[in-house]
Amino acid sequence: MIAWTDGTWTTPPAASSESGSHLDVTAREGSDAWRHTAYGFVHENAHALLAPLAVGEAMEVSFRAPWDGQFDQAGLYVHADEEHWMKAGLEFADGHLGLGAVVTEIRSDWSVGYVDDWHGSQITVRVSRWADALIVRARADDGEWRLVRVAPFDGDAVASAGPFLAAPTSANLVVRFTSWERSAADEALH
Template structure:
């Protein structure tokens, strides 16, 4: 990607990995998750879910995807953020998830089986949250912030340089109907140049 100026990605540029229950465009993109939607493979729980709703467009080495959103976080495992997907067994979801009455910031990295890292960000519950995923030749770098706050490093995960990947906004509602996430921005920009 040339330059470092963020470029808006039009909502129509993406394709859904799984159709949401409802989509409405009114300045922002309002998306309602299907009840029971999720993304996970095997580890600890023993199940496979591959029906989280990702609106994905190509993500090349040297690029970053940045997504901003807000939602009424109140359902167990409500989640939203950025999905980076190669195929059903190789993907990363990064963002926030509401679990056990806490809002958590983290990532699930999947290479045939999933892992999960998370830390509480309860003070973000009413904020507009932005997640940025940068693609380096051998890694994905995940950062996030609330409103106009400082960026936090969330995760550094290995990622194959040769993989053909796509990325964009995602949401899922494993335990309930009616989760509607307002996605306010979707940007493509140059990947972060450093970790520090």
């Protein structure tokens, strides 16, 4: 387990409180992470609690959220610099819960698929860092791991990772993070 106090916030949230093994975090309205593509804007104020992530390591974050505000999102964030990062997890958009990832190399892209049946579950997102890639998996409760993304990532970059949340349009998103762990990276894609 990584202690919540071992991380550093990229942008402080509206509030956070630790109780037992979990951390409750309230997002600031208007928070997000995105660069240029399709929307034309740059947002760099998502709330990510980061600790070092080296090649050969994996990081895992588990959480619960209400998922009722447009674009409410939470998951795991990997950061090298302002133009090279990835966020992966759940986002509520247009009445559906989506599992996906945004990979940013100067410009952001977004891949997403509906997982409406995951509503109300504890979600776990896992990222393994290989020499040239990030391997993203996720699951609901104790279900099967689902491969979300294989994304290029510079193995020479100094990177950090950890839980994140953002609320681009709502003022009441509270995410309960229930665990934050570091381990050896997964050795295989399949």
